Amino acid sequence: MIDPRLLRTDPELIRRSEVRRGGSGEVVDALLAADAERRSSIAAFEELRAEQKSLGKQVAKASGEEKQELLSRTKQLAAEVKQKQADSDAAGERFNTLIKQIGNIVDDVVPDGGEDDYVVLETIGQPRDFAAEGFTPRDHLEIGELLGAIDVERGAKVSGSRFYFLTGVGAQLELALISYAMAKATEWGFTPILPPALVKPTAMEGTGFLGQAAEDVYHLERDDLYLVGTAEVPLAAYHSDEILDPASLPLRYAGYSPSFRREAGSYGKDTRGIFRVHWFDKVEMFVYCDPEDAAAEHQRLLEYEKEFISSLELPFQVLDLAAGDLGLSAARKFDCYSWLPTQGRYREITSTSNCTEFQARRLSIRSRFDDGVAPVATLNGTLVAVTRVIVMLFENHQQADGSVRVPEALRPYLGGREVLEPIKR
Structure with missing residues (x-):
C-alpha cells in the first residue's frame, strides 16, 4: 500500500x-x-459524537421540560450518529478498496514501457x-x-498438464x-526457514498477490487458504503486525518451499x-x-543471484525491467535470464524486487526509527527456481553422447559426481 499522505501532498506522483x-x-x-468523502464523513461523525457527549452532561443537570427536550434531542442524535457511523465506515471501505489497487511508486530510474x-x-x-563442437543440442x-x-x-496422467515427476x-x-x-x-548470513505453503488471505493480500495476480493463485475455498506461488508470501507475513527492533535490521531469511501457479494466460x-x-520448488x-x-x-x-548463477557456469543476462512489467508491489525489479x-534466446530464471514500504504497510510491519515508528522496507530475490535451473543445466552442459557435465560447485552435493550419464534401456 502506498503512503496515504502522498495522496494529499503529491497526487501527481501517484498519477505518473x-x-x-x-x-x-x-x-x-x-x-x-x-479520501475527501471519507474525511468528511469522519469529521461529521466526530462532530455529532461531540454533541452527543455534551448533551449527556446537560441531561444529567436538567429537569422538567428542559430535560425532556434534551432527551428527545439525544434520541434523535443517536440515530444520526449511527447513520454517520455507517456512512463513515462505507466511505472508509471505498477508500481502502481503491488504495489497494494502486501499485507501489515506480522508481524514477526504472525504464519506461512494457514487457x-x-x-x-x-x-x-x-x-x-x-x-x-559438431553436434546439434537436444x-x-x-x-x-x-x-x-x-x-x-506420468505427471500428466497423475495430475494433468504442466505437471511432472x-x-x-x-x-x-x-x-x-x-x-x-x-x-x-x-x-x-541468511537465516534458513521452511515456511508453510498454505497461507491466509491476509498474507496473500498483504504481499500484493490478490490484485492483478489473483487469477494465477490457487484458492482452497473450503478452508479459505491459498497455495503460495513463492515463499515470498509467508516470509513477508512472518513479521506481520509486529514492531521490529531497529538493532535487528536488516533481517535476512532464505525460505525453501513448493510454489504453485495456475499459469493463467x-x-x-x-x-x-x-x-x-x-x-516447482524454490529457494527465496x-x-x-x-x-x-x-x-x-x-x-x-x-x-547474490549473479554469484549463484555464475557458479553453475550458465551464461546469462541481467535485465532492468520496465515500469509496465513490474508487479503491484515492486518499485524496481531486476531479472536474470539464462x-x-x-x-x-535468454529466458528468465531469477528475479529480485525492491518493494520499499509497500508490503510492510499492508502487513503492519514497523520499526522504531529516529523520527518515530514507521514501516520497514521489504525485498525479495529468487536464488533458485529448481525446474528452470534444471532446464538450463541440461541444455547448457549437455554433451554429444547425451550425458550432462555437472558444474564443479554442484559436485559436492551430488556425491562428487562429475557427469550425469544416460541410463541403459
Whole structure:
C-alpha cells in the first residue's frame, strides 16, 4: 500500500506512477474523491459524537421540560450518529478498496514501457557454439528422458498438464540444488526457514498477490487458504503486525518451499517439458530493512543471484525491467535470464524486487526509527527456481553422447559426481 499522505501532498506522483505502469490516472481521481468523502464523513461523525457527549452532561443537570427536550434531542442524535457511523465506515471501505489497487511508486530510474522494454545491464558468460563442437543440442526434455530424470507423461496422467515427476538423477539434482542454495544463503548470513505453503488471505493480500495476480493463485475455498506461488508470501507475513527492533535490521531469511501457479494466460506457451509448470520448488531470499538501506539491499540480492548463477557456469543476462512489467508491489525489479540453446534466446530464471514500504504497510510491519515508528522496507530475490535451473543445466552442459557435465560447485552435493550419464534401456 502506498503512503496515504502522498495522496494529499503529491497526487501527481501517484498519477505518473500509475500511467508508467500502463494504467490510468483516473483511479487517482477516484481515490482523491473517496479520501475527501471519507474525511468528511469522519469529521461529521466526530462532530455529532461531540454533541452527543455534551448533551449527556446537560441531561444529567436538567429537569422538567428542559430535560425532556434534551432527551428527545439525544434520541434523535443517536440515530444520526449511527447513520454517520455507517456512512463513515462505507466511505472508509471505498477508500481502502481503491488504495489497494494502486501499485507501489515506480522508481524514477526504472525504464519506461512494457514487457519488451527492459534494459540489459550485463551479459555474463558466452553461449556455447554447438555447431563448432559438431553436434546439434537436444532440448532439456529429451536429455531428461535419456538420463531417466524427467517423466512428464506420468505427471500428466497423475495430475494433468504442466505437471511432472523428477526421477532418479532428476530428483537427486533437485535436492542438490536446494542444498547448495541453502548452504550459500547461510554463508551469506541468511537465516534458513521452511515456511508453510498454505497461507491466509491476509498474507496473500498483504504481499500484493490478490490484485492483478489473483487469477494465477490457487484458492482452497473450503478452508479459505491459498497455495503460495513463492515463499515470498509467508516470509513477508512472518513479521506481520509486529514492531521490529531497529538493532535487528536488516533481517535476512532464505525460505525453501513448493510454489504453485495456475499459469493463467500462458495457454500454448512452453508446453513442452518443465520450463513452465504448475508446481516447482524454490529457494527465496527475503529482507526486512530500514527504507534508507533498501536500494543497497536490492543490489546485494542481485549480486547474490549473479554469484549463484555464475557458479553453475550458465551464461546469462541481467535485465532492468520496465515500469509496465513490474508487479503491484515492486518499485524496481531486476531479472536474470539464462541462455537456452535450443530456443536461441535468454529466458528468465531469477528475479529480485525492491518493494520499499509497500508490503510492510499492508502487513503492519514497523520499526522504531529516529523520527518515530514507521514501516520497514521489504525485498525479495529468487536464488533458485529448481525446474528452470534444471532446464538450463541440461541444455547448457549437455554433451554429444547425451550425458550432462555437472558444474564443479554442484559436485559436492551430488556425491562428487562429475557427469550425469544416460541410463541403459
